[in-house]
Amino acid sequence: MDLFEAINKRHSYRAEFTSEIVPEKTLKKIVQAGIQAPSGKNSQSTEFIIVNKKELLTEISEIIGYSYLHTAPAMIAVLSDTRETYFDMTFYKEDYAAAVENILLSATALGYASLWIDGALRRENRAQRISELLHIPADRKLSVILPIGIPAEKRKQCEKKALEDRAWFNFYK
Ligand SMILES: Cc1cc2nc3c(=O)[nH]c(=O)nc-3n(C[C@H](O)[C@H](O)[C@H](O)COP(=O)(O)O)c2cc1C
Numbered sequence: 001m002d003l004f005e006a007i008n009k010r011h012s013y014r015a016e017f018t019s020e021i022v023p024e025k026t027l028k029k030i031v032q033a034g035i036q037a038p039s040g041k042n043s044q045s046t047e048f049i050i051v052n053k054k055e056l057l058t059e060i061s062e063i064i065g066y067s068y069l070h071t072a073p074a075m076i077a078v079l080s081d082t083r084e085t086y087f088d089m090t091f092y093k094e095d096y097a098a099a100v101e102n103i104l105l106s107a108t109a110l111g112y113a114s115l116w117i118d119g120a121l122r123r124e125n126r127a128q129r130i131s132e133l134l135h136i137p138a139d140r141k142l143s144v145i146l147p148i149g150i151p152a153e154k155r156k157q158c159e160k161k162a163l164e165d166r167a168w169f170n171f172y173k
Contacts, residue, residue: 001109010104011157013113016071017149026110027052027074030148033106034078034099040091046099046143049077049134056133060145063129064120072147076103077130079140096143103146113151118144 027050039045052074061069078100080092100116107114121127127142136142
């Protein structure tokens with residue numbers, strides 16, 4: 001799939017996945033796209049845990065509480081090293097966002113669907129509970145969970161405002 005087609009087809013998938021497993025080779029290919037992302041001062045502050053064990057997937061989906069999530073055949077947990085990387089600056093949020101978008105686009109290009117689960121992790125101690133489950137050390141922050149699977153239903157990207165309402169040449173508006 002062409003890059004621009006993947007950009008247009010990528011969407012937040014909030015429905016059940018088919019039972020088709022995602023081969024480990026494919027999961028590694030998708031995560032490699034995240035590894036290739038830029039990072040502030042090339043700190044490569046983002047790390048990944050590829051989860052494909054059924055018991056773990058079930059526990060994570062129970063902690064997050066989205067009903068459709070239990071059907072996900074795989075998930076990628078995105079971790080951050082939150083230390084300062086340039087003077088007193090931290091770039092870990094930008095770093096993980098770049099990695100996540102690469103992962104979402106690659107998954108889309110390969111025919112999979114996903115969802116950027118981030119806000120939901122920040123409630124009810126969920127990130128901490130999942131971190132304990134996945135043995136994430138105290139000096140790493142669980143930033144995002146990305147389910148990966150073949151979508152059982154057809155969904156579309158949310159409507160975006162027109163380019164002329166959000167982008168201008170040379171000066172604002
Ligand atoms: C920083 C960030 C946090 C997000 N957190 C969640 C989340 O916790 N749960 C969820 O269902 N979607 C989450 N999303 C997905 C957005 O809701 C979604 O991208 C937005 O509604 C636009 O839809 P689209 O992805 O189909 O274009 C998050 C997206 C971003 C970028």
